[in-house]
Amino acid sequence: MKKNECIAACFACVVSCEACINDCIKNGNQECILLCRDCADICALCARLCARDSKFSDELCALCAKVCKACSEECSKHASHHDSCKACAEACEKCAEVCAQ
Template sequence: MTQSQMTPAPTQQMQECIEACMSCHSMCEETMSSCMQKGGGQQQMQIMRALLDCTEMTRMCADMMMRRSPMSAEMCMLCAKVCDMCAEACMSMPDDQQMMRCAEACRRCAQTCRAMAGAGM
């Protein structure tokens, strides 16, 4: 039995969600690096916690979809919530272009994850 016979190819919707998760993961990592270079106070620390949560969740969500975990739908729903929280945190610094790009990546990921969760995989 070949690998393709054991595991069906990902649907277009799943592939888009995996890509959105990985793109969001990368953007949050870049944004965290930018935050660390700037330093900052309590607000910056709250944003960094949100970014860290989002990087971990998006990576795990993509991994679970790729291996067809039976928990993927639930993970996608949780990932959408974490991405929404991260987008809100980034939006608290509207003058920072990196934060705005990150918020956009988080919103796109949340949207695709909600769609995947609704699809029932």
Template sequence: MSHEQYEACIKACHECMVACNHCYAACLKEPHLEMMKECIRLDRECADLCEFAAASMSQGADYAKQLCVLCAEACEACGNECSKHEAEHCRRCAEACFACAEACRMMAA
């Protein structure tokens, strides 16, 4: 596949990475940090996988589809965790995660 064919998924991965990085940083400032521990962990993991998946797609890597399957799983897990919290940054992150998971699944199909 060409870079253009991956474009929507690359965009979703980038938007999710940005949302996860913002959520991660904002969670560290929450008053009940212990409650946000899993959210913070998943934000970091999801952001890293989104970045790697986007880079792989932009390079036309042989394993881009498999990476997108993994990315979708990470996005789903992060979105589910963020959905448990009431903070606006978590809500926005969950939305970006679910959108990215869908884009990655469509691309990998």
């Protein structure tokens, strides 16, 4: 795993998740909101642990990939009619791929 690539993907995912949360609050997509909150939190933590070369970063990255994948799957359900969900699904999928490495 490339540390800087992981950090960038995680922070991009945080930003997309937060935007998605805002839009989903307006649209009432409860499951999407819950997953995006979890995803944003774990991505932020993962980026921070990777940045400081924590001995736990590999384990956290594996969990982060799992959460990102779940979030991507949920957001994909709404991607055709919500741009923020589409962007979030893409960011989460990218982050899942990078973190899984």
